[in-house]
Amino acid sequence: MDYVISLLGPMAQGAKTTLTLFFVTFALAVPLGLLLALARISHWRLLSQLVNGYIWLMRGTPLMLQMLFIYFALPFVPVVGVRLPDFPAAIVAFTLNYAAYFAEIFRAGILSVDRGQYEGSKVLGMSYLQTLRRIVLPQMVQRVLPPMSNETITLVKDTSLIYVLALNDILRTARGIVQRDFTTTPFLVAAAFYLFMTLLLTWLFQHMEKRYAKYDQ
Amino acid sequence: MAPYHPSLRAPARRLNMKKLTAVFLACATSLLAACGQGDDPAPQASAPAARKIVVGLDDNFPPMGFRDENNQLVGFDIDMAREAARRMGIEVEFKPIDWSAKEAELNGKRVDALWNGLTITEERKKNIAFTAPYMANHQIILVAQASPVQNKADLAGRVVGAQDGSSAVDAIKKDAQVAASLKELKLFGDNVTALMDLSAGRLDAVVVDEVVGRYLASKRAGQYRVLDENFGTEDYGVGLRKDDTELLAKLDQTLDAMKQDGTAARIAQQWFGADIIK
Numbered sequence: 223m224d225y226v227i228s229l230l231g232p233m234a235q236g237a238k239t240t241l242t243l244f245f246v247t248f249a250l251a252v253p254l255g256l257l258l259a260l261a262r263i264s265h266w267r268l269l270s271q272l273v274n275g276y277i278w279l280m281r282g283t284p285l286m287l288q289m290l291f292i293y294f295a296l297p298f299v300p301v302v303g304v305r306l307p308d309f310p311a312a313i314v315a316f317t318l319n320y321a322a323y324f325a326e327i328f329r330a331g332i333l334s335v336d337r338g339q340y341e342g343s344k345v346l347g348m349s350y351l352q353t354l355r356r357i358v359l360p361q362m363v364q365r366v367l368p369p370m371s372n373e374t375i376t377l378v379k380d381t382s383l384i385y386v387l388a389l390n391d392i393l394r395t396a397r398g399i400v401q402r403d404f405t406t407t408p409f410l411v412a413a414a415f416y417l418f419m420t421l422l423l424t425w426l427f428q429h430m431e432k433r434y435a436k437y438d439q
Numbered sequence: 440m441a442p443y444h445p446s447l448r449a450p451a452r453r454l455n456m457k458k459l460t461a462v463f464l465a466c467a468t469s470l471l472a473a474c475g476q477g478d479d480p481a482p483q484a485s486a487p488a489a490r491k492i493v494v495g496l497d498d499n500f501p502p503m504g505f506r507d508e509n510n511q512l513v514g515f516d517i518d519m520a521r522e523a524a525r526r527m528g529i530e531v532e533f534k535p536i537d538w539s540a541k542e543a544e545l546n547g548k549r550v551d552a553l554w555n556g557l558t559i560t561e562e563r564k565k566n567i568a569f570t571a572p573y574m575a576n577h578q579i580i581l582v583a584q585a586s587p588v589q590n591k592a593d594l595a596g597r598v599v600g601a602q603d604g605s606s607a608v609d610a611i612k613k614d615a616q617v618a619a620s621l622k623e624l625k626l627f628g629d630n631v632t633a634l635m636d637l638s639a640g641r642l643d644a645v646v647v648d649e650v651v652g653r654y655l656a657s658k659r660a661g662q663y664r665v666l667d668e669n670f671g672t673e674d675y676g677v678g679l680r681k682d683d684t685e686l687l688a689k690l691d692q693t694l695d696a697m698k699q700d701g702t703a704a705r706i707a708q709q710w711f712g713a714d715i716i717k
Contacts, residue, residue, distance in 0.1 A: 232510040294543045388498070388535040398506055401499040401631045404658035 224271050229399060229411050236395030237415055243309075243391070244382045247316040248374065255324025256318060260354075273325070280322035285385050289315040293387055308387045320377060327369045331362035364434035371427035375420050392416065491530040492686070494520050495550030498535035499629055502654050502710050503556040515650075515710040519573070520554050522702060525691045539604040542566050545680055552690075553678035555650060558606035560673070568681045570691050572674030573703065575717045577649040578610040580666040581656060588644055590668045595620035597643035600633035602626070607646040610670035612623060617670075630655060638662060645672055650711065674717065 262273045292315045297305040297350070306314060337356045343353040382393040390398070396412035496516065497506040504514040512533050524531035536544045541557075544550045545567065558576065559569045570655040582588045588597065594617060601607040603626035612618050625642065630651055636642045638659075645652075649669075656663045677694070679687050697703040704714040 228508055232506065232508075234511055290540075294540065294547060297547060386537050386540070388537045390498075390535065395506075395510075397629065398499045401629055402501050402505050404631060404634070404655055406635070 225407060229408055232395050232399065233392060233408070233411055233415060236390050236392040236412075237419075239384075239389055240378075240381045240391040240415075241419075242266055243312060243316065243384060246313050246380055247377060247381075248297070250317040251320035251324055254321035256328050258321055258325035259328035259332060260327060261388060263332060273298065277322045277325060280319050285315065285319045285380060286386055288319055289383065289388060291315075294311050308389055312362055312384045312389065316377075316380070320373070323373055324370070328362065329365040330369075332358055334365050335361050360437075364431075364437070367427055367431050367434065371424070374427070375423055378419050378423065379416060445470040449471040472549045490528075491532060492524065492551040493532045493534050493549070494552045494554045495534050495536040495541060495544050496553075496555035497538040498533075500538075500555055500651065502650065504533075515706060516555050517705065518709070519697070520552075522706065523690060523699060526693050526696065527689055533679055538602075541604075542679075545678065548680075551679065551683070551686070556650065556675055558609075558648075558673045558677045559676040560606055560609055562609065563678070564676060566681070567678040568683065568687050569676035569678055570687065570694055572676050572717050573694055573698070574707075574715060575672055576675055577672050578607050578646055578670035579649045579652045581634065581637065581645045581647060581652055581663045582643065582666060583640075584662055584664050586643065586664065588666070590666060591617050591670075594644060596622050596623060598623045598641065599644045599646060600625045600627055601638055601646045602630050602633060603628060605630075605648070606673060607648065607670070610673065614670055632657075634663070650715075 258273050258276070261269050262272050262277070289312055292306065293308065293311040296311075297303050338359050340353060343357050348356065379422050381391055384391055385394040385397070388394075392415050396408040399408040400406060459588060476522075496512075498504055498506055498512060500514070502514055503516040504512060507513045512686065517533065520531055520533075534550050534580070535588075536550060538555075541553050542563075545553055557563075557567075557569075559572060563569075580591070580594075588594060591614070599611065599621050601611065601624065608624070608626065611621075618624070625633075625636070627636070630645070630647050633642065633645045633647070634655055637645050644666075647655075652665070656665065677690060679690070694703070698716055703716045707716050709715050
């Protein structure tokens, strides 16, 4: 037990890295995903097709590969070549990747709103933007909560991929201690950390679902 | 796209995508900038004449470089690098890297030196400039205490493990006859997982750097046995970029001085309980 307590300090530092990556990615990928979803259903074919291609690219290659590319290969690409430090590189890769998944979830949510509501809004004199904000998006939020909960929990666990950039998140910290002490206990502690985080998220999403369900009655 | 899709018949005043994008980008940039100012600013690898070098290391490689109970980087190579930097009058910064990407980290100028039990091999010399050797190392063979394996010949038809990207892999392959006789050479992300697999009985032997192998075996006294035979002796050196000749000359000179006056031996005594400096 004393040993487990001695692990909490380093593991908490790892958790800080994990949580920072999680929150920053989430905060950036949700708005970007919404923009992509709107662009994807836009009547401008070119824009829609471009976003379609983007989503294919991001969902079609492993996140780890994208991260390695942005960190190691991007500095050598002409014109757009930027040398990002390790953590920002991870954030860019995670945001670009998760925005693609979020975009498809949001698109499904937007398309689930009945066409009659658009017609009703038009009759009431609302613009497209007003219709989106007042009518479509609130309903979308409610409908995308279950898939968003899925994707968000996946994001918590995907953060462990940053070990390829040698960033010490929860899992890499645990692995380091396993290397040092040659015992598997740190893995159990890491599991407890992840379970706690996903438990909070599960609660949060369930709570939000309940709140939005009020409007159905 | 569904035929009734709203955007097909959307009213004239539509979403100003440009404006929204601009707002988003502004938010994104400021957020990125904010997290860039965090407690761990990524090290900038420096030009040869700079006052600071960034040392890349596998921070999961005890006793050469690892983290202690307080999450601080410690180890033999860490102490050596600190002492050398102090003597050269330059600042040293340690950056953990994924060991399998060490060449990319070095040549992409994200680190200036690889200093972490880096074995000097002909293959690596093509991409890395090495200092003179500072330590000798053997590629030892660890087996389970009760294993019938007594020597390299006994490894025929058995499964052997090693760390991916480590010089143990090269050492095994160099011994072509033994390498060909193995049933399988399994590569692991790190040495501990290889040793765990040995304990689990899926491996018959693990080939590992002596310094690391003995350190890990000592953590589980009585579980493993070191064979008398090994996969050869090799040298550890510090790896630099090929065009960093000024730093190489300076570092060689400094390391030599540390050997001459016994400082290196003292650091070795502290970590290995023996003077194994070369």
